[in-house]
Amino acid sequence: MADTMDIDYSHSTPRGTKRKAEDARPTAQAPKRIKALDQDVVNKIAAGEIIVAPVHALKELIENAVDAGSTSLEILVKDGGLKLLQITDNGHGINRDDLPILCERFTTSKLKTFEDLTTIGTYGFRGEALASISHIAHLTITTKTVESSCAWRAHYADGKLAPAKPGQSTDPKPTAGRGGTQITVEDLFYNVPSRQKAFKSPSEEYAKILDVVGRYAVHCGGVAFSCKKHGDSSISLSTSKDASRVDSIRLIHGSAVANELISFEVSDQNLGFTASGYASNANYHVKKTTILLFINHRSVESSAIKKALEQTYSTFLPKGGHPFIYLSLDIDPQRVDVNVHPTKREVNFLNEDEIIEAIRTEIRIKLSEVDTSRTFMTQSLLPGGAPKVPISGLNPKPSNQKAVNPRNPSSTPAKPYENNLVRTDPSIRKITSMLPPSTKHSSTQSPQQPNYITIPRAPTHCRLTTIKDLRATVRDNIHATLTEVFASHTYVGLVDVQRRIVAIQSGVKLFLVDYGMISNEYFYQLGLTDFGNFGAIRFDPPLSIPDLIRIGVTAERTANPDDEVEWDEVAAAVTKQLISRKDMLAEYFSFELSEDGDLISIPLLLKGYTPSMTKLPRFLMRLGPCVNWNEEKGCFHTFLRELASFYVPEQLPNEIKANKDGKGEETVVDEGMGDSEEIEEVKRRKDEVARVLEHVLFPAFRARLVATKGLLSGVVEVADLKGLYRVFERC
Known part of the structure; x- marks a missing residue:
């Protein structure tokens, strides 16, 4: 068989023969020489x-x-x-x-x-x-x-x-x-x-x-x-060379955005920058963000600034809405490297994160202050109902919102990882819906609301330097991360009405919040923001201030029997002090008094919420010794602090039960509680506080609260979904 086969071994290596290294290596080529380009x-x-x-x-x-x-x-x-x-x-x-x-x-x-x-x-x-x-x-x-x-x-x-x-x-x-x-x-x-x-x-x-x-x-x-x-x-x-910046924006980008601009300016000598510009308010939004960014008068781009500003507006604009922003940023030239990009489209500068945070904080505050001309869209869901109708505030403006075409649905977003999912969606179902409602006091039933009468009065623009200084103090003390938590939170539920604790969720984190502390700061900020433009809670008939203060004195004397205070003279002294300042109180705070010492009205800070009138006597009593009437800035600061404390929801007992003794009569379990009518009143007030927290106060915190550093002690993180996943993924 082998004799008949023609096999050529001239170009192959015989089996079992070892090859040399130089035979296995391919033919080497000379390396190309490096030359200078022409x-x-x-x-x-x-x-x-x-x-x-x-x-x-x-x-x-x-x-x-x-x-x-x-x-x-x-x-x-x-x-x-x-x-x-x-x-x-x-x-x-x-x-x-x-x-x-x-x-x-x-x-x-x-x-x-x-x-x-x-x-x-x-x-x-x-x-x-x-x-x-x-x-x-x-x-x-x-x-x-x-x-x-x-x-x-x-x-x-x-x-x-x-x-x-x-x-x-x-x-x-x-x-x-x-x-x-x-x-x-x-x-x-x-x-x-x-x-x-x-x-x-x-x-x-x-x-x-x-x-x-x-x-x-x-x-x-x-x-x-x-x-x-x-x-x-x-x-x-x-x-034109004489055109203002707003006029140029109107000419180039249209009146729709020019009519809804708010100016802002922020600077920091330590960071070596000054920023100014114009930003659209919550009435204006488009499908794509427009940012005219100039750093040291050079048109540049910055993905970090764009992302930060879009996150800021996400809490003010509807889903899919984007803002218009013109931002001129002047930075100390020694802190800027302008030679990092061939076309000079990008620049690098020191303290980038701190500067961006200062800018977005200033814009967030400006957006929170401007809410009197908000324009919303509503659509009737009833058959044959009218189409979308704009509902405006004090200054009606044409809406920029466009109808959504159902034939062109948005593209399906990518499925997120489960550890990034937010499990609380208040628009679908709440935990309280799984619990049986109370027969007498259901938290879902809101009590009868008071009638509000609108009085035609032009808003007052505050030009007082002291109020501007107090507002600046709040801005300087802002905690950006905590402000973002409240601006994007979801209300979970009331935890403890006696300790005044609620649970909220922000992102994938769960927090316990001292709503007493948060409410106090919010109402103080509201007093600064709406200074001179308060509503009024009127009493008909007017209430006697000396009689109310005597009630407060009795409670204070009982709580502090060792204090060496001439309690019998407190009511007359405080009443005299308030009457001497009644014109200022009426002008700035809507706090009206008669010549005889009757209380006609007190400030209305938040529509839909009435503070507990059981706190009114102590509030009036404290206006005497706890307000600095001798100095303007101190007077405004201390009065607004006392007003905020009055508006804070009161502490209530968690358990209110009445046991029947052998004779069939009810005995109150809670110490200090009175008869059945008082128990029913406390139950009603608890339901009212629960309603106000969920539907009035925390939505207001979400829209306008500037969380300061002092509020950190009132917020505790108790759960993090990502952290829980890391714990349980090993099981």
Whole structure:
């Protein structure tokens, strides 16, 4: 059999024969040598990094024009800037002697040493913008200074002077022209065909150009901007140099957002920054966030700032709604690194987290204060009902909310991990629905609400420095994380009415909250916010203040028998003090007194909630010794603190039972409790407190509470879903 087979062993290794190492190794090739790139290639690579699209070239030219002291910029665009991009300014121009090196790399009038980068306060600084443009486009510059008798026109190619036509001289030519500079960029990316083919739609590139022009038109006060397409008679965008920032926003972004703007400003010398701008209030929201961000007057982007502001607005806007924000951030130049991105689109600065937190806190406070012109949408669910109807507050404004098309449902979100799921959804079902309701006192049945009468009175704008200082003290003492907890919480239930504890959930965490402490701080802040604009709880007939104070004195004397106080003189002294200040109390606090010492009304802080009138005698009694009547700031502070304490829900016993003795009569288990009528009254009050906490107070905390650092002791985290998963996943 083997004799008939033709086997060729000439190119194979016999079985069992060991091969040499050099036979197993592939044929080695000589390593490629490292060479320096040609300067022309280097320049084109640099140009491609800096000028990515026509809009980047225009951004560089706008910044140079503003740096040159221009008050008017005219922009002309053809084919999205690929065929023609021309910007004309009325700045101080360029000297004739500087034109030969104008388009060389790293030539600038703003830097001399590297250390100058740490204090640079202008837009451009590297001297690469015009150089990069000249390597990928045909560049023509016409300029005239005040000292020059004529304008000079120069053509550039690859960073150097070039002749206007072949065979002509490369020297700049004198020509007629007005003061300033006109830069003409033609055939952008003519020598980079791969980049040129990447631009599919000139209209899309023109839209990007309009966006950049609009950003600088809003930010650069005192500079007029105009932008139009080549060949069009109409101007696409035009602003006046005398227009205010809000007027520019109205012109560029529409009246819908301009009518709903709130201004803000915050600074910190320790962090070395000042931030100011305009943000839309809760009436305005769109599908996509619009942020005009300028850091040291340079238009930049920051994903961290955008994310933080979107989180801030998530508690004020409906789901899917996004805000409009213009933010100008001035940071100490020594704390900023402006040279980290080729197009200067991003910058790095110190204390980024602290600065962002300060900005979002200020915006959150401003949004919380502006709630008198909220516009909501309602829709009848009854057959044949009317469609959506706007319901406005004091200042009706057109709504920006659009109807949802049921044929285009939103895309299904990705399924989250189970340890990130929030298990409490008050819109579906509550734990209390699983418990049998009480026959006599059901917490689901709200008592009869008082009638509210609206009095036509214009809101008073508080200009008192003392009130502004007290408000600033609250803002300076804010705890951002705790404020976020209350702004996004879900009410779980009442835990202990005697210790005044409720349970709330925020995210995947469960907290026990001392609602007495939180209520006290909230009503104090409410007093500062609504100062001079309180409602009134009127008494008909009026109540005698001396009689009420005597009731408070009796209770206080019983509780503190050892105090050396002339109790018999307290009622007269406090009544005299209040009557002497009755005009101020009526004007600022809606606390009205008669000449005879009768109480006509007390402040109404929160609609839907009436404080316990059993606390009224002690409240009136404390207004004498516990309020600093001799100093304005101290007076307002202490009076509002006493008012807040009066509004805090009172402590009530947890268990109220009556046992029957052998004779069939009821005996009260709780010490100090009276007869059956008193027991029924306490039960009714407990149900009322439970209702108010769930439906009035904690929704109010969610909307307006600024949690201060002092409230940390009143909030305790008792469960974390992620932590529980880590515990039980081992089981």
